Amino acid sequence: MKKVFSRPKSLIDRQTHFCPGCTHGTAHRLVADAIDHFGVQEETIGVSGVGCAVFMYDYFAIDAIEAPHGRAPAVATGIKRVHPKKIVFTYQGDGDLASIGTAETIHTANRGENITIIFINNTVYGMTGGQMAPTTLLGQKTTTTPYGRNFRNDGYPIRMAEMLAPLEGVAYSTRVSMHNAKEVLKAKKAVRRAFQMQIEGMGLTFVELLSACHTNWRVKPLEGQKRVEEELIPYFPLGVFKERKGKDFL
Amino acid sequence: MTEKILLKGNIALAKGAIAAGCRYYFGYPITPQNDIPEYLSAELPKVGGTFIQAESEIASINMVLGASASGVRAMTSSSGPGISLMQEGMSYMAGSELPGLVVNVMRVGPGLGGIAPTQGDYFQATRGGGHGDYFNIVLAPASVQEMFDLAIKAFELSDKYRNPAMILCDAILGQMKEPVVLEETKTVIPPLKPWALTGSKGRKPQFLKTLYLSDGEQEAHNLELKEKYDRLREEDVLFEAKGLDDSEIVIVAFGTVSRIAKTAIQMAKREGIRVGMIRPITIFPFPTEVIRETAKRIPRVLVVEMNTGQMLQDVKLSIESSVKLRFYGRPGGGIPTPEDMLREIRVMFNEEGF
Numbered sequence: 001m002k003k004v005f006s007r008p009k010s011l012i013d014r015q016t017h018f019c020p021g022c023t024h025g026t027a028h029r030l031v032a033d034a035i036d037h038f039g040v041q042e043e044t045i046g047v048s049g050v051g052c053a054v055f056m057y058d059y060f061a062i063d064a065i066e067a068p069h070g071r072a073p074a075v076a077t078g079i080k081r082v083h084p085k086k087i088v089f090t091y092q093g094d095g096d097l098a099s100i101g102t103a104e105t106i107h108t109a110n111r112g113e114n115i116t117i118i119f120i121n122n123t124v125y126g127m128t129g130g131q132m133a134p135t136t137l138l139g140q141k142t143t144t145t146p147y148g149r150n151f152r153n154d155g156y157p158i159r160m161a162e163m164l165a166p167l168e169g170v171a172y173s174t175r176v177s178m179h180n181a182k183e184v185l186k187a188k189k190a191v192r193r194a195f196q197m198q199i200e201g202m203g204l205t206f207v208e209l210l211s212a213c214h215t216n217w218r219v220k221p222l223e224g225q226k227r228v229e230e231e232l233i234p235y236f237p238l239g240v241f242k243e244r245k246g247k248d249f250l
Numbered sequence: 251m252t253e254k255i256l257l258k259g260n261i262a263l264a265k266g267a268i269a270a271g272c273r274y275y276f277g278y279p280i281t282p283q284n285d286i287p288e289y290l291s292a293e294l295p296k297v298g299g300t301f302i303q304a305e306s307e308i309a310s311i312n313m314v315l316g317a318s319a320s321g322v323r324a325m326t327s328s329s330g331p332g333i334s335l336m337q338e339g340m341s342y343m344a345g346s347e348l349p350g351l352v353v354n355v356m357r358v359g360p361g362l363g364g365i366a367p368t369q370g371d372y373f374q375a376t377r378g379g380g381h382g383d384y385f386n387i388v389l390a391p392a393s394v395q396e397m398f399d400l401a402i403k404a405f406e407l408s409d410k411y412r413n414p415a416m417i418l419c420d421a422i423l424g425q426m427k428e429p430v431v432l433e434e435t436k437t438v439i440p441p442l443k444p445w446a447l448t449g450s451k452g453r454k455p456q457f458l459k460t461l462y463l464s465d466g467e468q469e470a471h472n473l474e475l476k477e478k479y480d481r482l483r484e485e486d487v488l489f490e491a492k493g494l495d496d497s498e499i500v501i502v503a504f505g506t507v508s509r510i511a512k513t514a515i516q517m518a519k520r521e522g523i524r525v526g527m528i529r530p531i532t533i534f535p536f537p538t539e540v541i542r543e544t545a546k547r548i549p550r551v552l553v554v555e556m557n558t559g560q561m562l563q564d565v566k567l568s569i570e571s572s573v574k575l576r577f578y579g580r581p582g583g584g585i586p587t588p589e590d591m592l593r594e595i596r597v598m599f600n601e602e603g604f
Contacts, residue, residue: 042451045448061455064455068338071309071339074312074313075315078276078312081302081317107309
């Protein structure tokens with residue numbers, strides 16, 4: 001019988017700490033798939049943010065480091081400048097990348113560091129127990145917006161992929177989703193594209209993955225996927241916001 | 251070849267870093283240390299190095315962290331508020347046992363303060379500075395020559411102990427010019443770092459982290475760090491002692507103040523007062539032993555600093571008191587039990603001399 005599906009070899013064969021049904025596991029697979037696809041497992045250095053994403057080194061069979069909260073792009077900058085030929089990526093959540101680490105994100109992108117940023121947007125702080133994230137939707141109830149996010153008090157959910165796209169240093173900025181198999185396949189292509197462009201030295205590549213956090217959303221896993229489709233995507237549209245075709249920035 | 255040249259302190263320090271094999275600098279402008287990034291932005295590219303003016307001191311220290319994790323000698327420099335912003339990164343570096351050099355050309359504070367010479371960051375430098383149970387290796391130069399020499403020494407110690415090192419100096423040391431001998435140190439090759447992240451070719455993947463959640467894991471890690479600091483206190487204390495044999499008073503002073511003290515000592519000598527001096531060169535690890543032993547013989551100790559009394563505490567801690575003091579502690583989430591404390595009480599109670 002022909003084997004058509006297996007664990008990427010860049011992923012360690014072990015149970016994750018993620019909640020059952022969480023799409024972090026899917027996102028990990030997609031990254032590992034890209035690493036395997038380009039055969040760069042032994043050339044890759046991963047940088048994890050703080051939050052549910054922190055345990056990258058427990059799941060990926062690659063060299064990895066844990067960055068301070070929000071600082072992964074700066075840490076990745078240091079690594080990439082020392083190892084310009086290695087593949088360097090960060091894996092960060094929304095609190096990490098779009099709140100405490102906004103400055104590092106924007107300036108790393110603006111310098112056009114030739115790294116890949118994998119951004120998990122699930123509209124909530126997961127590991128700390130469901131507080132408001134910069135991406136929390138208006139009206140969304142979290143443990144720190146018990147009456148729902150109100151723009152007068154809390155501002156608006158931030159759209160990172162759109163915000164980064166106009167920066168000259170950014171080669172690729174896209175938002176994909178993982179709420180069903182079809183979207184996962186599109187997401188897989190996006191992650192591969194980002195790694196490919198890094199290999200080609202095009203500049204910073206950014207993949208935002210809409211993700212469900214049903215535990216902190218207080219819904220069942222399937223309802224979480226439905227919420228991504230019905231509530232997140234209308235505010236966070238899927239698509240490619242920037243894709244350089246050549247090294248026209250040089 | 252040993253040729254004497256006239257150099258500004260900040261430049262001597264930058265030259266020392268290059269001589270030590272440092273090829274990576276990340277920093278953000280702040281007075282009175284700007285000569286360091288300006289000089290290195292011109293010189294590092296000539297030796298195949300990298301200079302990045304980061305968006306903040308927070309980014310700077312994290313770039314140092316990333317470069318250091320990749321196996322090279324890396325540094326940053328700043329002052330006052332900038333050093334405060336770096337404390338988070340330095341705590342992570344200490345926790346993940348990463349070397350790296352941070353230069354603090356102090357400015358007065360608290361707050362934005364001014365750029366006049368000061369030693370007000372002694373506590374921040376020598377007490378760890380950031381969150382958690384750790385120390386930095388801290389070197390305090392007192393001349394332009396030492397700005398060069400100690401930059402090299404700081405990288406050596408930082409690599410030896412896999413711990414961040416700091417050069418603590420002030421605007422006088424940074425800005426003044428003095429003759430310096432630059433030894434032929436161009437051939438310094440930084441040590442190989444098998445723990446570094448280089449991609450996992452030919453070996454198992456490895457990682458660097460600071461998060462320890464399993465029971466007892468963090469306590470074990472903190473105790474390992476403590477062993478390192480104990481070893482530092484044992485093996486790498488540096489100080490200068492002068493005129494201790496026949497003096498009636500001992501001055502303890504570091505950095506710029508020790509230079510001024512030398513003049514005061516000469517003036518006192520003309521009045522018939524014999525004064526000696528102990529100048530800590532490493533302020534962590536602090537030269538406790540020499541101060542303790544000297545104070546036994548010469549029980550008059552004058553501490554002079556450009557602050558309201560910070561190193562003073564370390565001098566006080568070094569001098570033996572008549573009160574018996576014992577310590578018991580558990581780091582990293584360990585909680586002392588009543589039984590632990592009772593054991594300590596018994597040990598103390600049964601000690602000789604009570």
